[in-house]
Amino acid sequence: MARLKKLASLLLAAALCIPLAGCEKKPEAAQRTVLAMDTVMNLTVYGEDEDAAQEAVSLINAWIVELEGEFSATKEDSPVWTLNRTGKVELDVDAHLPLLLEQTLDLCQVTGGTLDITAYPAVQAWGFTTGEYRVPDEAELAALAANIDWSALEMDEFAIRLPEGVEIDLGAVAKGYAGDVLAQGLTEMGISSALLDLGQSSILAVGAKPDGTPWRIGVQDPAGDGYLGVLELTDQAMGTSGSYQRYFEQDGVRYCHIIDPKTAAPAQSGLASVTVVAPSCLLCDGLSTALFVMGLEEGVDFWRSAQSDPNLAFEAIFIEDNGAISVTSGLKDAFALAEGYTDREVTVLE
Ligand code: AMP
Ligand code: MG
Secondary structure, three states, X not given: OHHHHHHHHHHHHHHHOOOOOOOOOOOEEEEEEEEEOOEEEEEEEEEOOHHHHHXXXXXXXXXXHHHHHHHOOOOOOOHHHHHHHHOEEXXXXXXXXXXHHHHHHHHHHHOOOOXXXXXXXXXXXXXXXXXXOOOOOHHHHHHHHHOOOHXXXXXXXXXXXXXXXXXXXXXXXXXXHHHHHHHHHHHXXXXXXXXXXXXXXXXXXXXXXXXXXXXXXXXXXXXXXXXXXXXXXXXXXXXXXXXXXXXXXXXXXXXXXXXXXXXXXXXXXXXXXXXXXXXXXXXXXXXXXXXXXXXXXXXXXXXXXXXXXXXXXXXXXXXXXXXXXXXXXXXXXXXEEOOOOOOOOEEEEO
């Protein structure tokens, strides 16, 4: 990371150069598609010229690869892989893992354990890591649920430890954390306009579009291929968790990749998707997973109680299995139904 930081300060110096009078340049875009963290990411960055935009996009591409190497549960010898295998991992001084875990464990707590990174053995038992799907029996599920407990993770400045039988995966939060790191890096480079689409579960709008209008992001119809609505975002993140993103079907039942930590079985809360909007991408990513487990009623109560906490406040779009759409009051103006969906009713939650 030290080498990357040096490059970042060079870019920052370049970005701070004030254009000569009469030579003002139009911002130029650089776009890049990156396959990382099990998803297709689309990065769009505007710089003061094409070289600056390309350099910035290359730099954040390198950061994504580095963060993936640290957070992956499946890449051999990654810190998370080692922790799961041996119950202990020692930390490098510049490791991101403790920073991610600190914020994530707070979220596990405030969401009442509906977000729980120790659901990993259940994720594996259902076949979501291999694609060899199966439905575990009740006894197996009870044994798995008994070992899901985020508070069992111990961390100090040197090492992280897990008890026997407990494993973590950061699939619910890693892209969100990465989004926050990348956005901060871009801002430090003087980039004021970028859209980081790290896969549907985490999208980050840095500033507005170069013409000053908000970024417009499609909200996927969980029951179809298209976009059901459009969200306008400026300097905000959004994250979506949905049962359409990864699932299998057996005997007419859909089993999705989001586990209810209480039962160790895929969540069936009546929600088809939840989209969260907040300043922090990690908050959006973590909360969208948690709210999906909670379901509409509990999720709306959580939204109301979170509003008074500046570190937790968020807005959300809930789409139920029956297609009903509800948006929290703060998104009333930012969300609009897309063409083909304008006959759908949208309930505004107060
Ligand atoms: P997301 O797509 O952000 O909602 O995250 C879902 C991913 O996080 C899954 O693919 C699992 O790897 C993991 N996961 C599943 N259920 C949970 C849960 N309740 N809490 C934390 N992580 C989970
Ligand atoms: Mg998530």
